[in-house]
Every structure is written in C-alpha cells, then in structure tokens.
Amino acid sequence: MPEGHTIHRLAADLVAVFADRTVRASSPQGRFSDGSAALEGARFIDAQAYGKHLVITFARARRTLLLHVHLGLYGDLAVSSLKPREGPPEPWGQVRLRLVGAGGFADLRGPTACELLDPGQLDALIARLGPDPLRLEDDERRAWQVISRSASPIAVLLMRQDVVAGVGNVYRAEVLFRLGIDPWTPGRELARTMWRRIWRDLVTLMAQGVDVGRIDTVRTKHLPERTGRAPRRDRHGGEVYVYRREAQPCLVCGEPIRRAELAARNLFWCPACQSRPH
DNA sequence: GTGATATGCGGAT
C-alpha cells in the first residue's frame, strides 16, 4: 500500500512485465468496463509515477491512451509474472481492472482513481503536484517557496501533495524524527538548511523504499543512536522509529512516543528527541 | 459474524 515509493516500484514492475506488449484488459468487478474495453488489445508503452499517482501509457491504433491510477488509502495493485503458456488465476475479491500480457498480469483493487485521461488532464494533474523526491528532475526549491511562507506546521506541509509529492504519513513521521525536528514547527520558522536536510533524507529513505519494497527507516543510514530495544515491525514489513508506536518507548531515548490528530491524520513523534529549535 | 483500522484525498460545511 501506498506512499510514493510503492507507486514508483509498481511502475517499474509494470514495465518489467508488460513493456512493449499487447494487453488484454477487463474489469471483473464491472466498475471500469468502458475503460477496460478501450484498453483491450492496446500495446503497453510505459508506466510512470508522479508522487502517489501512477500513469500508464498505451498505444492502440495509433492513438495514445493514458490510464491514471491512484490507490488511495486501501487500493492495491498486484503485479505478477507468468511462465510461458501459464494463464492467470481466477480473479478474487473486487478487481476493478485486470491487465494480462504474455509476461504476466496485474490486478487493481479498491483504487480512489482509475480513469483514462487526455493529455491536457495529465498535464493539469502533474502541474498541481509539488516536487517528488523520487524523480531525478525534481528538486526541493519549489517546495521551499511554499514552506518558507507558511504558518502551517511542517508536519502538515509534508503531507500536502502540492508541496511535496509522494510523502505519506509514515515518511512524514520518520523523517521528522530522524532529524530531531518538532513536527509543530511552522514552515516559515524552519531554517533553509534544515529544509534541505529534510529533502535529502526523504530522497534517501524513499529510494531505499523503492529498492526494498517497504519503509525501513531504522536501518537506513540513520542519524540518531539506537538502543537495544526492538524497533516496530508491522505488516508494512519495515522497521520504524515512531510511526504507530504510540506509548511505546522511543528507540533512542526511551520516552513514550506520542500521537495526536493533526489535519485528520495521526501524527507520531517523540517529544524528547524532537524539540530541535529549527 | 462484527467492528475497528489503514501508508489518501476531494468535496461539503
């Protein structure tokens, strides 16, 4: 499930399985029947991630088709390869879209968005996103334009996709912990150098997330000293310092991790480690 | 079986 690293990894998986091949498309659940009919028999060209948005390009009869997928909170895209002459299994659960090619198949479940876009709509989508730490052509400057003028807490700004694209609740909590930043620090009180450090650590953490397929912030070139306590390992599979570790001792100082609701999302932080006066 | 929960986001209030 989906912060930006998941989507970038899925894009790479899709390319590995489908690139330059013809796909069969269906909507076993029936809620994307028109779209799957349009995609049936198209050739897969490319898949790209922009923050948490996945864009798959197809060509059919000299026309370009752009499929936009956003997984939202519970969406899942399962990409699997198939051996030669092996067929895909029967779909299980609510499959919005199934793509089948000679090399494998992909099942999309529970997305917030699954739609065909025209080029103008895709441009508009990308234009409203901030820089993505996982896209090489992006850098932190555009985000700083917003952050340096905002009274909102840095914890809120990091979740805004028009400020930074691809950061979710886990990376937000973890990057602030790793740099010892009080999550309630207003953006405009953050030092320029501190914002650059946040961006650089997001690049490190999220690239690592793409590589290993999970969020693992404790073993990733971490900054704070670790004690002997076991980090949290949950079904996300990774090891984290503070995310969903409410009331458990901080891995660094032992202080209980705190949780608060902020902009309708859970925020986790260590009140002792994260008090840096920016 | 039931209910709570979730890495998200857009639209109404």
Place this chain on the structure above:
DNA sequence: TCCGCCTATCACT
C-alpha cells in the same frame, strides 16, 4: 474540520 468513499485484514465475539 468533517464526511464519504473504496477494500482487505485483523482482533474480537
């Protein structure tokens, strides 16, 4: 700031 949506999973009864 709140609500609704989409779905699977896990801890309960």
